[in-house]
Amino acid sequence: MLAGCGRGGERDELSAANVLYELGHAALEGGDFRKALRFLGTLKARFPFNPQTRQAQLEIIYCHYRLGDQDSAVEAAREFERENPRHPSVDYAIYMRGLALFARQPGRFGRLFRIDYSRRPVLSAGESFDAFAQLTARYPESEYAADGRRRMVFLRNRMARYENHVADYYLRRGAWIAAANRARFAVENYHGSPEISESLKIMARAYRQVGMDDLATGAELMLATNFPGEQAESDRPRRRFFFF
Secondary structure (H helix, E strand, O other): OHHHHHHHHHHHHHHHHHHHHHHHHHHHOOOHHHHHHHHHHHHHHHHOOOHHHHHHHHHHHHHHHOOHHHHHHHHHHHHHHHHOOOOOHOOOOOOHHHHHOOOOOOOOHHHHHOOHHHOOOOHHHHHHHHHHHHHHHHHHOOOOHHHHHHHHHHHHHHHHHHHHHHHHHHHHHOOOOHHHHHHHHHHOOOOOOHHHHHHHHHHHHHHHHOOOOOHHHHHHHHHHOOOOOOOOOOOOOOOOOOOO
16 A cells, blocks of 8 residues: 555656646747746756756756846756766757857947947856867767857957957057067967967067067067968057947
8 A cells, every 4th residue: 555655656746747847848938938937947946856857957047048147047057067967968058058158248239339349358258168168079069069169269259359459458558568478378378360460460569679579570470470461560550449
């Protein structure tokens, strides 16, 4: 009799978990992400070890992302990765973490009003880049890897532009070594970005100003080798940055 009751309790639990999941999934499919979070969150809290709960966790990440709550999306993704390191969908969790961090980058508003974001701090760009790098390294065949690589290119260029902006700031104020160091950081960390041509020009000019001619010549040689047609000029016009 006790065994029969036990089996009945398990069936009831499974049934309740299935109902919660179906209600949450239906709400998600219908675009009601807040309602979906209520059902899926209840499932996760009440039945943490139910088979449906893992899928619910993945859908919770997506709901937070669609609601614009990127911090919660990142935390939910990290929780899933931490608790399910060998789950077949962990690549999706890593991708969504990178995507939520990426969503903090400038969007249509900035482009519409032509705001120069090269001078703005890169915020979570580095964390987003690292998430996509982890995804593409661990799961190169993942269906999300190609998009991750495209976003890495954007983020790499974004971060290199910001380093150049800071280096240019130092350059215009005569802080030659600080300018050279910042530009060198871009060269060393964002290899392959077209922004590196500007970094090398800054390095060449800054090193010339402090008499480090060997380093200046080295930067000019790298510029000529990697960016044919580009030239470092000590008296070239400086780019203007407009502040909002």
